[in-house]
Amino acid sequence: MHATQLLIHNEWTDASTGATGNTISPANGEPIGTFAEASGTDVDAAVASARKGFESDAWQSMSPDLRGKLLWRIGQLIEENAEELAALETLDQGQPTFISTNISVPLAAQVFRYYAGYATKIEGKVSPVSIPDQLSYQTRVPIGVTGLITPWNFPLPIAAWKLAPALATGNAAILKPAEQTPLSTAYLARLCVEAGVPAGVVTLLTGGPEVGKALVAHRGIDKISFTGSTAVGQEIVTTSARDLKRLSLELGGKAPSIVCADADIDSAVQGNLQGALFNTGQACGAFTRFFVHRSKVDEFATKIAAAADSLKIGPGQDPDTIVGPLASEEHLGRVAGYVKSGNDEGAQLVTGGERVGGELANGFFYRPTVFTGVKDDMTIAREEIFGPVLSIMPFDDMDEAIARANNTRYGLVAVLWTQDLKTAHSLPKKIRAGTVFVNQLPLIDPGSPWGGFGMSGWGREMGSYSIDEFTEPQTVFINLS
Structure with missing residues (x-):
């Protein structure tokens, strides 16, 4: 002790x-x-x-x-x-x-x-x-x-x-x-x-x-x-x-991730999964709202759900653990409440959505959870969950994606996935966020400012x-x- x-x-x-x-x-x-x-x-x-x-x-x-x-x-x-x-x-x-x-x-x-x-x-x-x-x-x-x-x-x-x-x-x-x-x-x-x-x-x-x-x-x-x-x-x-x-x-934050039609989908899946589940999603810069071009949304959802299911859940002391526990029983209940709201409001649960049982039942473990069919006005798309919950939403053109990404009271972090150099340089200035990442995880460095817009x-x-x-x-x- x-x-x-x-x-x-x-x-x-x-x-x-x-x-x-x-x-x-x-x-x-x-x-x-x-x-x-x-x-x-x-x-x-x-x-x-x-x-x-x-x-x-x-x-x-x-x-x-x-x-x-x-x-x-x-x-x-x-x-x-x-x-x-x-x-x-x-x-x-x-x-x-x-x-x-x-x-x-x-x-x-x-x-x-x-x-x-x-x-x-x-x-x-x-x-x-x-x-x-x-x-x-x-x-x-x-x-x-x-x-x-x-x-x-x-x-x-x-x-x-x-x-x-x-x-x-x-x-x-x-x-x-x-x-x-x-x-x-x-x-x-x-x-x-x-x-x-x-x-x-x-x-x-x-x-x-x-x-x-x-x-x-x-x-x-x-x-x-x-x-x-x-x-x-x-x-x-x-x-x-x-x-x-x-x-x-x-x-708080409610970071949007925009996956363009030209994105390397496997890199986007891996990077978004890590960005969403870093510290079990308990990060203000965690990626949480995934705007995926309609031509790629089914592939993205299938691959990221499968990848989430494959991650090792366990105590942080286990060197093989990728997804650790949530910080407290109270916070686990809060995350579970948001998942319930997603189900109640009509989002489609692809994987996860439950507390981990068995030998981990006494800890505060929650399975990585992926929703599709999420609407912008749903609770899970608007409020900060601070847990391993991913909301996937299709878009058809970039103007729509930017408008929807900016349709939040938060503005801490955003991420863009594209292989087009012009898009990588021109889109960030249109996004209302303190930091915009391109093709990577959320990073913090002492030499670079950290903070956000709005709430x-x-x-x-x-x-x-x-x-x-x-x-x-x-x-x-x-x-x-």
């Missing part, structure tokens, strides 16, 4: 009330650890400590070079502890080992190295002004105390890609992981202390939704960076309006965009007369 505490001013401590919660293995439904359930008193203490850390000489006087070395050291420690971090991520979240080992942990280390370089490259500018005898210049200054609220689908890398730019720009950060998956984030906080982060600069609060709500409402928090559901993001906007907190919101959120993460998200421009006027 793993036990995590709160980290406040570089001291590990129980919740002030002594309350704890359990984290559950999605592979078998058994408790695997406990976490401190922070109270309002703990939130107040964490914010006060973070403010003290942010304003401390140790942090404010640290040179950009030393701050970069500190971030680089955190990245090194992630790599040195990669095996244990990957095991925790798979145990707590359920993701297959090939994802935790080859994607989640390496990406977390890579992000810290990337922003280590940025610490010495946060530049301002001099502005020519028309007022006589005035020098006017701008710098970018840290926002202050930031609350970083992360989801349960990729706990470690998402914590890293929020924390690294927050520290590179000189902010203090309070990490609040999802209560379903606190273990790897607690380990990351421990590595930050080991690397030498000054007291108060990195804080860890664990607990349920009330902890996150308290952070968002707290007057001592200057910025919230949140990744999670659109509904919670809307609540954060409402609460933050009271004191105009700065916000970054990476929310997929506000702002961008990664690249120089995160530097902007965690700083404010400040102007200085100098009287030269």
Whole structure:
């Protein structure tokens, strides 16, 4: 059993009330650890400590070079502890080992190295002004105390890609992981202390939704960076309006995949299957709505259903597992509810559509599910399912496909499958999505912005965009007369 505490001013401590919660293995439904359930008193203490850390000489006087070395050291420690971090991520979240080992942990280390370089490259500018005898210049200054609220689908890398730019720009950060998956984030906080982060600069609060709500409402928090559901993001906007907190919101998605008549159908089947079932479909960029040219739709549906049926379902620790469990019993019920709605509204179930039984019955496993005959107004075509459910819909011409792909309140990711170079370059600009992939899986890289249009959120993460998200421009006027 793993036990995590709160980290406040570089001291590990129980919740002030002594309350704890359990984290559950999605592979078998058994408790695997406990976490401190922070109270309002703990939130107040964490914010006060973070403010003290942010304003401390140790942090404010640290040179950009030393701050970069500190971030680089955190990245090194992630790599040195990669095996244990990957095991925790798979145990707590359920993701297959090939994802935790080859994607989640390496990406977390890579992000810290990337922003280590940025610490010495946060530049301002001099502005020519028309007022006589005035020098006017701008710098970018840290926002202050930031609350970083992360989801349960990729706990470690998402914590890293929020924390690294927050520290590179000189902010203090309070990490609040999802209560379903606190273990790897607690380990990351421990590595930050080991690397030498000054007291108060990195804080860890664990607990349920009330902890996150308290952070968002707290007057001592200057910025919230949140990744999670659109509904919670809307609540954060409402609460933050009271004191105009700065916000970054990476929310839901309903990614369209357009398979053109000239697409390599076997490559499209394989790529779409992987893009749809990556982390068992528990990814905001997962491909979910498949617009397939009518001349290819029957072949596509037959092949992707057969391929989905052939995938190994099992615990993430099994090296042969491709499809792991869903994150919780509650989420499994949510996915099953969407599948029921597809059946009730007239979509044709081709394969899947049921919980896995037998020796996996105690875990939260759901078979990859493929629907055809899906209409654009069906629930499964409109709402984010966040699970292994694929909806296939035919189209006749590209204008129709683009209009239907854009007929969503989300706009995070889209993908296009074509062998025509002109189509590959001309279509993406017509699609309302933050990232458009062509003939490939959804990818994330520290050098490329990540975020979306519409109800997929506000702002961008990664690249120089995160530097902007965690700083404010400040102007200085100098009287030269």
